[in-house]
Amino acid sequence: MRTRHNPPARTGLGVLFLLLAQALALATPARAHGDTVKVVITGQREGHLTTDITWENDGDAIEEAVAATVNATSADGTRSLGLGKLVRDSGTRTGWSTVEVLPAGTWKVHVHIGFPSRGHAEREVSVPVSDPAPPGTSAAPTAPVPAPASPSATAVPSAATSAQPAPAGDGSTFSWTTAGLAMAALAGAACGLLLVRRAGARRQPRCDG
Secondary structure: OOOOOOOHHHHHHHHHHHHHHHHHHHHHHHHHHOOEEEEEEEEEEOOEEEEEEEEOOOOOEOOOOOEEEEEEEEOOOOOEEEOOOEEEOOOOOOEEEEOOOOOOEEEEEEEEEEEOOEEEEEEEEEEOOOOOOOOOOOOOOOOOOOOOOOHHHHHOOOHHHHOOOOOHHHHHHHHHHHHHHHHHHHHHHHHHHHHHHHHHHHHOOOOOO
């Protein structure tokens, strides 16, 4: 009885076909989005360049990290800056912004995407020096600071204060007290005189006829 063995060539071809099938299966979702990335520069936020990045064909959000280079040139062409990488904005799937900040002025910005696919955008962006205050608002008035009191004014009472007359109630109390003392003195004197007279009448000798 003979045992047949597969040639090594056929075995190698089978493994190669299997690897190709797996590669095609993995590449199918990426191919569904297309080969290019759509980049829209939406403006700036406090100097940070803001963009919206999606797949070109279907407009889906990009789930992978984006590898990009961002360059800015001043309006007169005398200055150029590199703004580093783009990071995803919190709370959104398609918004991306730069970590670096653009100085105040007008800039022509170029964004180049290299991964997961290629994309490009450019736009002129103006960064204000500072955000103006809302119309109709004004600075709150400052309350005046009271001047400190003079030590002489607080320590020495004024002549007008010391010369003020006593309240009317004090004078009436003094009058009633004086009248009461006078009446008490008169009553005491009358009682004393009456006692003296009674004692003199008792000492007089009685005359018998």
